[in-house]
Amino acid sequence: MKKEIVLYGLFMGLLLIVLRLVQYKMLIRDVKIELYATLVAILFLSLGIWFGRKFFIQPINGSSSKHISEKEQLSKVLNTEHDLSKREFEVLEMMAQGYTNQEIADKLYVSLNTIKTHTSNIYFKLEVKRRTQAVKKAREMQIL
Numbered sequence: 001m002k003k004e005i006v007l008y009g010l011f012m013g014l015l016l017i018v019l020r021l022v023q024y025k026m027l028i029r030d031v032k033i034e035l036y037a038t039l040v041a042i043l044f045l046s047l048g049i050w051f052g053r054k055f056f057i058q059p060i061n062g063s064s065s066k067h068i069s070e071k072e073q074l075s076k077v078l079n080t081e082h083d084l085s086k087r088e089f090e091v092l093e094m095m096a097q098g099y100t101n102q103e104i105a106d107k108l109y110v111s112l113n114t115i116k117t118h119t120s121n122i123y124f125k126l127e128v129k130r131r132t133q134a135v136k137k138a139r140e141m142q143i144l
Contacts, residue, residue: 084125089143091118096135096144 084092094104105115128134138144
């Protein structure tokens with residue numbers, strides 16, 4: 001009886017070792033699949049990033065700057081030097097053409113108070129006190 005119990009125990013131990021080896025091999029196989037899937041995902045991610053940058057992102061200092069009009073370039077210069085908004089630049093241009101505040105308001109479809117606010121902002125940013133001084137200073141700075 002002891003002999004049968006010992007043989008039965010050895011058989012069960014051997015079976016347990018075999019099952020652990022099979023489980024380990026399955027784990028290795030699963031990890032390999034996950035490893036391959038991760039490598040493929042990284043490959044496609046890097047290809048997607050390269051493709052997107054190559055074909056969808058336009059260069060900043062490339063050919064796209066050729067299509068910008070001269071007026072927009074002057075507006076950018078004006079914005080960087082004096083922080084004038086696009087609307088303030090338009091008001092300044094109309095002031096240089098000799099339009100009154102009411103005429104500017106009518107052409108830009110805004111109220112007279114809005115034009116007065118833009119005008120005072122232009123005076124402050126160009127450090128002038130009058131309309132003629134603002135136009136003169138803008139011309140000296142080659143903004144207009």
